[in-house]
Amino acid sequence: MPTLNINGKNTAVDADDSTPILWALRDTLGMTGTKFGCGQALCGACTVHLNDSPVRSCITPISAAVGQKITTIEAVTTTDKVGKAVHAAWVKHDVAQCGYCQSGQIMSATALLQGKKKPTDADIDAAMAGNVCRCGTYVRIRAAIHDAAKSLA
């Protein structure tokens, strides 16, 4: 039984090595904040951090995460300074509509701001183009990222 470090806690996962992180989180561990959208790394709804870098958990097997550090939406908006700022900006800008893609959006935005203190619009495009929002919240996502960057400066 593989053991994963999830949000700073070592957790035994009763699933095959080839199981994507997404399904280990959702179906095995009951951590449903990370969302299933496409299963093919085409929409970004399932984004988590692996050693602080955004990865699509729907195609990343848990075997690739053993001995690494997984961070999910459940922790990032409460324990990480950047994640907290992103969360606050998301609420302030009332970004979410249906909200289903927003876990992934927030994980991607947080990773962006962890690496770049003052992202340009082009930086935002590059970091966020893999995250689909069908409700069309992109205007507010962009504004919220700029705002979060400002609050962290």
Added chain:
Amino acid sequence: MHFDAHTARNHMPKGLLALMDQAQDAINTEAGAASTDGVARRTFLKAAAASGFALGAYPLVVTAQGAGAAAPAGLKAFEQPSAFVRIDTDGTVTVTINRLDFGQGVQTGLPMILAEELDADWAKVRSVHGDANPAYVDPAFGMHLTGGSNALKNSYTQYRELGARTRAMLVSAAAAQWGVDASALRTNAGFVVGPGGKKLGYGALAEAAMQQPVPEKVTLKDPKQFRIIGKPTTRLDAQAKSSGQQDYGIDVRLPGMLTAVVARPPVFGARIKTLDDTAAKAIKGVKAVLRVPTDRGGEGVAIIASGYWPGKQARDALKVEWDTAAVAKADSTQLLAQYRDLAGKPGAVAMQADMGPMATAPHKISAEFVFPYLAHAPMEPLNCTVKIDGTAGTERAELWMGTQMPGLDAMAAAKVLGMPPQNIKVHTQMAGGGFGRRAIPTSDYVVEACGVAKAARAAGITAPVRTLWSREDDIKGGYYRPMHVHRAEIGFDAQGNILAWDHTIVGQSIVKGSPFEAFMVKNGVDATAVEGMKEPYNVPMKLSVHHPDVNVPVLWWRSVGSTHTAYAMETLIDDVARATKQDPVAYRLRLMGDKHPRHVAALQLAVAQSGYGKKKLAAGRAWGVAVHESFSSVVAYVVEASVGKDGTPKLHTVTAGVHCNLAVNPKSVEAQVQGGALMGLSMCLPGAAITLKDGVVEQSNFGDFAVPRITDMPQVAVHIVPSAEPPTGMGEPGLPPLAPAFANAVARLTGKTPRELPFKLA
């Protein structure tokens, strides 16, 4: 979907009414033996689950009733506060919403309306979804329905009165406690205020208020007094949806729950010829492999597994040979040829006018438009969880899913499961988008999930079963916005006066074969196919339609008929303006005259705010304009677009003028227009089409069915025409005018109006 005031309950056919009544009777029976009308007469009820005293609770969780006076017999279930308001001892007000929230914001908008008249402290207001209880029907239609951008429009007065009734009871309770006349009291943000400024919080008064009679007549505020309605308000679920804490249907977890992944036939309605499930059964976590009924009389294979991943692995390992001999195989190329042919033939007449002047018209435009099938592709893949309890003959089922029509779904589930309708309970879940896909007259994903649960039970599996679709299942699963061909011939003079407009629409009927057919198809014309034609221009139009039968399930897609009619209308109007060298705004204003003040106000606002006609555009850019009414609201767009060297059109800025009467939550109106604009843009993007070859859908995921990304998003500035008139909805009206406004800008740059969606690169 389009339901206007004319299709209110008293205009509905007896067949549909009977169906709805049957559903309600069934649910009423469940609601409580103590009541004959489905909702307990005593209005203030104690919630079994709530701590302390609760002011009202929705009847299905009630175990004990308050001992207060009966509610007036004149009040209908949906007028009684007990089903909609709960006030906890700490003053928290929980409002039950009678619609599905799938992003459009009703779970904030409806509580705002109620809280306004309740005079609640907004910081203490929460909301929860209602279920298939009869109290939660749309008051105008008498059925459970989220659609047609109707929530705020049809429930504005309802929720105001609910709030006012509750407030009156709290005031009566305080008056009794202080021994003063109720008329001496006022309320302020969650408190009743008495003589000398003494105060009692709503939480402290809740229990006593339960004993007060429910007033039938209440006085509502003057809109000038509003302090919650009209104020830009952050969604009540913003915190939860910005931290992964919001649960959706897909997140339902029940003890022992299993997941079903279904292999569906590649052609709609096909069946299994041979099945080899040896490899599938060998996969760890697989509990059963079962043949199950699928939509349109088809047959599929359900893998029942411990979770989605083993289920999907097993599905991939199935060896299935399908028998498609008996089903029609739709093919996009052939359909296009067939539709073009039909467009030249006489069809059912939707509008009539004298086409005599066409022959002598000095100028003519002939146009053909092609619109593809489109998938809704909500971000939350479809799912439905079914739990069956009890023994044969007394079985009951509970369903969890995001649905726009829980009442009809419950009826469909009852039929599949062979249970009386009162034994079905629907738990409506927050939905990750929908855009129409969750309002299915056939209840396809619910029916299928019930079929799976039934088969699992027959195979000895007693655990609840969640049927979960993959994205491929969703993209390939049908229920698309129908493919359409329009053909138009317009005769006009040098001043742009339209002398004759001969227009034909070819496309499948959405409502044919559904309970809605009886009142939405008249003289062979499906109202959802022609909505948005002609208005607001008083032109002599002859409109014919053909509704061919095709083996592809179709459905309403956000803004329904206006997804194509607005495009044809607003690009053709622009074509005439350009052909007669007139400004497209001035031309529209002239055609509308004084008959359409809301259109004029929205268009003029967008024009003024955009700088149209005044601002100098950046090199290579052009203006595009369109205005359209759908679902009783009007949206005008003025856009700036360019065309790249490779012929790729790019949308840069969008300025919206919106007329939705009173904007209950301007922040939500802005969000819906931004979202509607993006979904309108989605129709233009290369790759935004569902096509079929030999009956098989050719797309499968976001890789080949294109959806807009942040890099496609223009700036969108939303401006709302001020109004105090009762609100009209905004879930859909932001969509239709975007694509034609974009196309009109492209036409100004290239001299050629794009008449096929998605845009073809030059």
